[in-house]
Amino acid sequence: MGTTSSLFLFFEPPMLQKVNSKLTTLEQQRFGKDSPPIRVAIVGCGYSGVELAATISERLEDRGIIQAINVETTICPNAPPGNREAALRVLQSRKTQLFLGYFVSCIKEVSASEDSVGMTRIGEEMSIDAKIHQKKFILELQPAQRGLESQILEADVVLWTVGSKPVIPHLDPFDQSNTFPLNGRGQAETDETLRVRGHPRIFAIGDLAALRDSSGNLLPATAQVAFQQADFAGWNLWAAINDRPLLPFRFQKLGEMMTLGRNDAAISPSFIEGLTLDGPLGHAARKIAYLLRLPTDEHQIKVGISWLTKSVVDSVASLQSTMTKRSLDESEAFCCSSHCAKQIDESGHRIIFLL
Numbered sequence: 001m002g003t004t005s006s007l008f009l010f011f012e013p014p015m016l017q018k019v020n021s022k023l024t025t026l027e028q029q030r031f032g033k034d035s036p037p038i039r040v041a042i043v044g045c046g047y048s049g050v051e052l053a054a055t056i057s058e059r060l061e062d063r064g065i066i067q068a069i070n071v072e073t074t075i076c077p078n079a080p081p082g083n084r085e086a087a088l089r090v091l092q093s094r095k096t097q098l099f100l101g102y103f104v105s106c107i108k109e110v111s112a113s114e115d116s117v118g119m120t121r122i123g124e125e126m127s128i129d130a131k132i133h134q135k136k137f138i139l140e141l142q143p144a145q146r147g148l149e150s151q152i153l154e155a156d157v158v159l160w161t162v163g164s165k166p167v168i169p170h171l172d173p174f175d176q177s178n179t180f181p182l183n184g185r186g187q188a189e190t191d192e193t194l195r196v197r198g199h200p201r202i203f204a205i206g207d208l209a210a211l212r213d214s215s216g217n218l219l220p221a222t223a224q225v226a227f228q229q230a231d232f233a234g235w236n237l238w239a240a241i242n243d244r245p246l247l248p249f250r251f252q253k254l255g256e257m258m259t260l261g262r263n264d265a266a267i268s269p270s271f272i273e274g275l276t277l278d279g280p281l282g283h284a285a286r287k288i289a290y291l292l293r294l295p296t297d298e299h300q301i302k303v304g305i306s307w308l309t310k311s312v313v314d315s316v317a318s319l320q321s322t323m324t325k326r327s328l329d330e331s332e333a334f335c336c337s338s339h340c341a342k343q344i345d346e347s348g349h350r351i352i353f354l355l
Contacts, residue, residue, distance in 0.1 A: 023038070023059070023060075026038045035063075037062075037065045038156055038157075039065045039067065039153075039154055039155045039157075040067070040155060040158075040159065041067045041137070041155035041158045041159070042069065042161060043069050043158065043160050044069070047076060049159075049161040051258055053091055054087065054091060054094070054096075054259070055259070057091070067096075067099065067153055068091070069102055069103075069141060070101075073100050078220065079268075080268035080276065081276075082268045083257075083258055083268050085276075087258065090261065099141060099153075101143060102141040102142065102143060102144060103144050104139055104141060105140045106139075106140040107140075109135055109136075110135065110136060110138060136156055137154070137155045137156070137158050138154060139153040139154075164221075166186050168180055168186065168204075168208060180196055180202075181197050183218075187204075187207070187210035188208055189210050192248040193248055193249065194236060195240075201240060205229035206225070207221040219251055224253075228251060235247055253270045255267065255270040255271075257289060259286065260278075262314060264278070264280065265286040266278040267282050267286050287307060291303060
């Protein structure tokens, strides 16, 4: 695979902080208009990959190039059509490059300044140490579908979101009768009461469990499924201890949601077939849905106040950023005009400014 130790894997909060720190450093290093764009490669276009692509592309704007890679020929293949179409519109509007039908065969880490002189944002030459620590990645893409050609991509950051594999330990490595029955994904096979097959006193839920619905389809490894399984597992544990009948689990699909930026989201509720709310309306609906699913009124109030405060702070920061950018543009335009007037004046020509 290559330098997998340098990739960012999303499975715990410190990884998110590390990515944010890396992006902040790149933004500081490439502040000027003549600086090269920040290239971010995202491998995997399920919900996590698409949400990352939308959020980071919104953050970097014209300073970055997002390259999203997926082995399928579409993004979010298991998502409702409305959510998928809304996500495609957002990614296309933010100039995200989609490489669909490809898999990553190799990732190489190289120096980004091996044969050129790097420049800081204030116009001074970078030190040798700074140039050495500037690295980039070369991704080799191979087609997973016919009719496609191999691709070579460059990236400053690689985010790996191709899924997860559950870690299920053996009860006793020397006793084969105590091993769990696993499917091809590494999930424990369970019956409808969430008991691991062959182990009536052991229950599995969430990513660890392989449970099929009434149609024979494997339930998705999502928080929505795990959240509902938790209630049944809790009851069935008590029932198993007290020789009471166990309840069969029945998944109730509530719909699907995804965030596509600060004030953008898509939500497809299950109670109205074909309905999708996106944009600011989808963002508001997603927030309300999360608040309603919180366990207590206290949680709802705390989270609601936190979101409201953050929204106000973000709005003020956005307004300040817009005003600062406009001021800098006007100042730059004035300096350019003054320079132009001086040059023409020294050449002996009369100039007229029409304002």
